[in-house]
Amino acid sequence: MHVIFGGAFNGKRAYVEQLVLEREAQWLDATEEFPALFPKTEVVIIFGVENVLEDKLNMLLEHFEKWDKKFEVIVIAxxxxxxIVPMGASMRKLRDDVGRFYQQLFTRAERVTRIWYGISQTIKGR
Known part of the structure; x- marks a missing residue:
């Protein structure tokens, strides 16, 4: 599994589009229901994980690990x-939940790449 992360509108999608150029790729929104069967593609790209509710985050990890055995999985985070600590309690909880999920996701990923204003930096892996 390869995780691409960075701030909003920092070039993550453009980086992934170049990464999978001329390969069959399926884009999946993490906030929607995943298909029960394996997608029929070379690469699966999952985006929107930061918008998933806490109770579904573990299910996402299970999908990612199961799919990673069959084809390349790229997660855009x-x-x-x-x-920055948000003022509102609900936003603090969201930030904390997503942070804990990212810790698990990044630990399980073979590769982690940070995109910062269009520049990539390998954090983990080759």
Whole structure:
């Protein structure tokens, strides 16, 4: 599994589009229901994980790990917070839930790449 992360509108999608150029790829929104069967494609790209409710995050990890055995899985993760603590309790909970999920996701990923204003930096892997 390869996780691409960075701030909103920092070039993550453009980076992934170049990464999978001329390969068959399926884009899946993490906030929608995943198909029960394996997608029929070379690469599965999942985006929107930061918008998934806490109770569904573990299910996402299970899907990612199961799919990673069959084809390349790329997860696009938007960084939320950058160390800034939100004023509202619900936003603090969201930031904390997503942060804990990202820790698990990044630990399980073979590769992690940060995109910052269009520039890529390998954090983990080759």
């Amino acid at each position: 938007t960084e939320i917070g950058r160390g």
